[in-house]
Amino acid sequence: MLQFNQISKEFGGLRVLDDVTFDVPEGSIFGLIGPNGAGKTTVFNLATGLLQASGGQIEFSGHSLGKLAPHQITQLGIARTFQNIRIFKDTSLLENVVIGMHAHLDYGFGGLLSNSRSFQRIEAAARERALELLSWVKLDHKADMLADSLSYGEQRKLEFARALATQPKLLLLDEPVAGMNSAEKSELMTQILSIRQRGYSIFLIEHDMRFVMGLCDRIAVLNFGRIIAQGPPDEIRNNPDVIEAYLGKEEDE
Structure with a gap:
Protein backbone atom coordinates (compact mmCIF):
# COMPACT_ATOMS: atom_id res chain seq x y z
CA MET A 1 0.00 0.00 0.00
CA ILE A 78 -3.61 9.00 4.04
CA ALA A 79 -4.39 10.59 7.41
CA ARG A 80 -2.22 11.09 10.48
CA THR A 81 -2.18 12.07 14.09
CA PHE A 82 0.70 14.02 15.63
CA GLN A 83 3.02 13.44 18.56
CA ASN A 84 1.78 16.74 19.99
CA ILE A 85 -2.02 16.73 20.12
CA ARG A 86 -3.63 19.08 17.59
CA ILE A 87 -7.33 19.50 18.26
CA PHE A 88 -9.67 22.50 18.49
CA LYS A 89 -9.98 22.70 22.26
CA ASP A 90 -12.69 25.40 22.32
CA THR A 91 -14.94 23.36 20.03
CA SER A 92 -17.14 20.36 20.83
CA LEU A 93 -15.97 16.83 20.18
CA LEU A 94 -18.64 16.45 17.50
CA GLU A 95 -17.55 19.60 15.65
CA ASN A 96 -13.89 18.54 15.86
CA VAL A 97 -14.73 15.37 13.96
CA VAL A 98 -17.06 17.10 11.47
CA ILE A 99 -14.22 19.51 10.62
CA GLY A 100 -12.19 16.50 9.52
CA MET A 101 -14.88 15.62 6.96
CA HIS A 102 -15.19 18.94 5.18
CA ALA A 103 -12.79 18.05 2.35
CA HIS A 104 -15.31 15.37 1.33
CA LEU A 105 -18.59 17.27 1.88
CA ASP A 106 -20.00 18.21 -1.51
CA TYR A 107 -22.52 20.97 -0.79
CA GLY A 108 -20.93 23.68 -2.92
CA PHE A 109 -20.27 27.31 -2.09
CA GLY A 110 -23.82 28.37 -2.96
CA GLY A 111 -25.33 25.79 -0.65
CA LEU A 112 -23.06 26.95 2.15
CA LEU A 113 -24.20 30.56 1.76
CA SER A 114 -27.90 29.83 1.33
CA ASN A 115 -28.19 27.19 4.05
CA SER A 116 -30.21 25.17 1.54
CA ARG A 117 -32.01 21.91 2.26
CA SER A 118 -29.22 20.11 0.46
CA PHE A 119 -26.64 21.73 2.73
CA GLN A 120 -28.68 20.88 5.83
CA ARG A 121 -29.05 17.25 4.71
CA ILE A 122 -25.32 16.84 4.05
CA GLU A 123 -24.41 18.52 7.34
CA ALA A 124 -26.83 16.28 9.25
CA ALA A 125 -25.30 13.18 7.64
CA ALA A 126 -21.83 14.44 8.58
CA ARG A 127 -22.83 14.90 12.20
CA GLU A 128 -24.34 11.42 12.27
CA ARG A 129 -21.12 9.95 10.88
CA ALA A 130 -19.05 11.97 13.37
CA LEU A 131 -21.10 10.55 16.22
CA GLU A 132 -20.46 7.04 14.88
CA LEU A 133 -16.70 7.66 14.76
CA LEU A 134 -16.78 8.99 18.31
CA SER A 135 -18.53 5.79 19.37
CA TRP A 136 -15.61 3.79 17.90
CA VAL A 137 -13.29 5.48 20.41
CA LYS A 138 -15.87 5.39 23.24
CA LEU A 139 -16.40 9.19 23.32
CA ASP A 140 -19.91 9.49 21.83
CA HIS A 141 -21.39 10.16 25.27
CA LYS A 142 -19.28 13.34 25.43
CA ALA A 143 -20.01 14.51 21.88
CA ASP A 144 -21.36 17.92 22.91
CA MET A 145 -18.65 18.70 25.46
CA LEU A 146 -15.73 21.00 24.67
CA ALA A 147 -12.56 19.17 23.71
CA ASP A 148 -10.66 21.14 26.36
CA SER A 149 -12.63 19.28 29.05
CA LEU A 150 -11.18 15.91 28.06
CA SER A 151 -8.34 14.11 29.78
CA TYR A 152 -5.06 13.78 27.91
CA GLY A 153 -5.82 10.22 26.88
CA GLU A 154 -9.31 11.18 25.69
CA GLN A 155 -7.86 14.03 23.60
CA ARG A 156 -5.64 11.50 21.84
CA LYS A 157 -8.69 9.37 21.08
CA LEU A 158 -10.51 12.43 19.73
CA GLU A 159 -7.60 13.14 17.40
CA PHE A 160 -7.79 9.51 16.29
CA ALA A 161 -11.52 9.90 15.47
CA ARG A 162 -10.91 13.16 13.58
CA ALA A 163 -8.22 11.50 11.46
CA LEU A 164 -10.69 8.74 10.58
CA ALA A 165 -13.16 11.44 9.50
CA THR A 166 -10.97 12.23 6.48
CA GLN A 167 -11.95 8.82 5.06
Missing part, protein backbone atom coordinates in the same frame (compact mmCIF):
# COMPACT_ATOMS: atom_id res chain seq x y z
CA LEU A 2 2.70 2.50 1.06
CA GLN A 3 6.17 1.99 -0.37
CA PHE A 4 9.41 3.76 0.52
CA ASN A 5 12.07 2.95 -2.07
CA GLN A 6 15.67 4.06 -1.36
CA ILE A 7 14.53 7.27 0.33
CA SER A 8 17.09 9.82 1.50
CA LYS A 9 16.53 13.15 3.22
CA GLU A 10 19.07 15.87 3.88
CA PHE A 11 18.84 19.06 5.93
CA GLY A 12 21.61 21.53 5.11
CA GLY A 13 24.00 18.81 4.07
CA LEU A 14 23.18 16.56 7.05
CA ARG A 15 21.67 13.28 5.89
CA VAL A 16 18.96 12.19 8.33
CA LEU A 17 17.56 9.33 6.19
CA ASP A 18 19.74 7.13 4.03
CA ASP A 19 18.48 4.47 1.58
CA VAL A 20 15.28 3.81 3.57
CA THR A 21 13.26 1.03 1.94
CA PHE A 22 10.17 -0.69 3.32
CA ASP A 23 6.51 -1.25 2.44
CA VAL A 24 3.32 -1.18 4.51
CA PRO A 25 1.04 -4.00 3.29
CA GLU A 26 -2.66 -3.28 2.85
CA GLY A 27 -4.74 -4.41 5.83
CA SER A 28 -1.73 -4.57 8.17
CA ILE A 29 -0.65 -2.85 11.35
CA PHE A 30 2.94 -1.82 10.64
CA GLY A 31 5.26 -0.32 13.24
CA LEU A 32 8.34 1.88 12.85
CA ILE A 33 10.57 1.96 15.91
CA GLY A 34 14.01 3.28 16.78
CA PRO A 35 15.92 5.35 19.34
CA ASN A 36 15.26 9.07 19.74
CA GLY A 37 16.61 11.01 16.78
CA ALA A 38 16.58 8.00 14.45
CA GLY A 39 14.44 9.82 11.85
CA LYS A 40 11.02 8.28 12.49
CA THR A 41 8.96 11.49 12.42
CA THR A 42 10.82 12.56 9.26
CA VAL A 43 9.44 9.39 7.63
CA PHE A 44 5.89 10.42 8.58
CA ASN A 45 6.47 13.98 7.36
CA LEU A 46 7.65 12.64 3.99
CA ALA A 47 4.66 10.29 3.69
CA THR A 48 2.20 13.13 4.33
CA GLY A 49 3.82 15.81 2.17
CA LEU A 50 5.10 18.05 4.96
CA LEU A 51 8.62 17.38 3.64
CA GLN A 52 9.99 16.38 0.24
CA ALA A 53 12.54 13.57 -0.11
CA SER A 54 16.06 14.38 -1.30
CA GLY A 55 16.17 11.12 -3.23
CA GLY A 56 14.19 7.94 -3.85
CA GLN A 57 10.51 7.27 -4.50
CA ILE A 58 7.43 7.14 -2.25
CA GLU A 59 4.27 5.55 -3.63
CA PHE A 60 0.82 5.04 -2.18
CA SER A 61 -1.55 2.64 -3.96
CA GLY A 62 0.30 3.22 -7.21
CA HIS A 63 0.45 7.03 -6.90
CA SER A 64 3.78 8.83 -6.56
CA LEU A 65 3.71 11.18 -3.56
CA GLY A 66 6.89 13.05 -4.47
CA LYS A 67 5.35 16.34 -5.64
CA LEU A 68 1.99 16.25 -3.90
CA ALA A 69 0.85 18.75 -1.26
CA PRO A 70 -0.47 17.51 2.11
CA HIS A 71 -4.13 18.10 1.18
CA GLN A 72 -3.68 16.10 -2.04
CA ILE A 73 -2.17 13.21 -0.11
CA THR A 74 -5.09 13.36 2.34
CA GLN A 75 -7.51 13.12 -0.58
CA LEU A 76 -5.68 10.02 -1.83
CA GLY A 77 -6.39 8.35 1.52
CA PRO A 168 -8.41 7.40 4.99
CA LYS A 169 -7.28 4.07 3.63
CA LEU A 170 -4.07 4.31 5.67
CA LEU A 171 -3.90 5.87 9.13
CA LEU A 172 -0.53 7.11 10.45
CA LEU A 173 -0.31 7.28 14.25
CA ASP A 174 2.61 9.23 15.75
CA GLU A 175 3.20 7.88 19.28
CA PRO A 176 -0.50 7.18 19.93
CA VAL A 177 -0.08 6.05 23.55
CA ALA A 178 2.35 8.75 24.70
CA GLY A 179 1.20 10.02 28.09
CA MET A 180 -1.40 7.28 28.57
CA ASN A 181 -1.66 5.01 31.59
CA SER A 182 -1.75 1.20 31.28
CA ALA A 183 -5.54 0.97 31.17
CA GLU A 184 -5.76 3.63 28.44
CA LYS A 185 -3.06 1.89 26.40
CA SER A 186 -4.89 -1.43 26.61
CA GLU A 187 -8.16 0.21 25.57
CA LEU A 188 -6.56 1.99 22.61
CA MET A 189 -4.90 -1.24 21.46
CA THR A 190 -8.33 -2.88 21.37
CA GLN A 191 -9.74 0.07 19.43
CA ILE A 192 -6.91 0.03 16.86
CA LEU A 193 -7.46 -3.70 16.28
CA SER A 194 -11.16 -2.98 15.82
CA ILE A 195 -10.37 -0.22 13.31
CA ARG A 196 -8.19 -2.64 11.31
CA GLN A 197 -11.07 -5.12 11.23
CA ARG A 198 -13.20 -2.39 9.63
CA GLY A 199 -10.84 -2.33 6.65
CA TYR A 200 -8.25 0.30 7.60
CA SER A 201 -4.48 -0.11 7.42
CA ILE A 202 -2.35 1.29 10.25
CA PHE A 203 1.22 2.62 10.25
CA LEU A 204 2.50 3.74 13.64
CA ILE A 205 5.54 5.14 15.42
CA GLU A 206 5.75 4.30 19.09
CA HIS A 207 8.33 4.09 21.89
CA ASP A 208 6.32 1.70 24.07
CA MET A 209 7.80 -1.63 23.02
CA ARG A 210 5.18 -3.73 24.80
CA PHE A 211 2.45 -1.89 22.90
CA VAL A 212 4.25 -2.25 19.55
CA MET A 213 5.12 -5.92 20.00
CA GLY A 214 1.58 -6.77 21.08
CA LEU A 215 -0.11 -4.93 18.23
CA CYS A 216 1.95 -4.90 15.02
CA ASP A 217 2.09 -7.57 12.32
CA ARG A 218 5.46 -6.32 11.06
CA ILE A 219 8.02 -3.86 12.38
CA ALA A 220 10.85 -1.89 10.78
CA VAL A 221 13.69 -0.56 12.93
CA LEU A 222 15.35 2.77 12.11
CA ASN A 223 18.71 3.74 13.58
CA PHE A 224 20.77 6.79 12.56
CA GLY A 225 18.58 7.20 9.50
CA ARG A 226 18.95 3.64 8.17
CA ILE A 227 16.70 0.58 8.38
CA ILE A 228 18.64 -2.05 10.36
CA ALA A 229 15.94 -4.72 10.63
CA GLN A 230 12.46 -5.64 9.39
CA GLY A 231 10.18 -8.52 10.28
CA PRO A 232 7.53 -9.87 12.67
CA PRO A 233 7.69 -8.88 16.35
CA ASP A 234 9.40 -12.07 17.61
CA GLU A 235 12.16 -11.71 15.04
CA ILE A 236 12.69 -8.04 15.86
CA ARG A 237 12.70 -8.67 19.61
CA ASN A 238 15.59 -11.09 19.31
CA ASN A 239 17.61 -9.29 16.63
CA PRO A 240 21.11 -8.48 17.99
CA ASP A 241 21.38 -5.28 15.90
CA VAL A 242 18.11 -4.01 17.39
CA ILE A 243 19.23 -4.88 20.92
CA GLU A 244 22.49 -3.04 20.36
CA ALA A 245 20.71 0.03 18.93
CA TYR A 246 18.54 0.33 22.03
CA LEU A 247 20.92 -0.81 24.76
CA GLY A 248 24.32 0.10 23.32
CA LYS A 249 27.32 -2.12 22.75
CA GLU A 250 29.40 -3.14 25.71
CA GLU A 251 33.03 -2.12 25.51
CA ASP A 252 35.61 -4.89 25.64
CA GLU A 253 37.37 -4.99 28.96
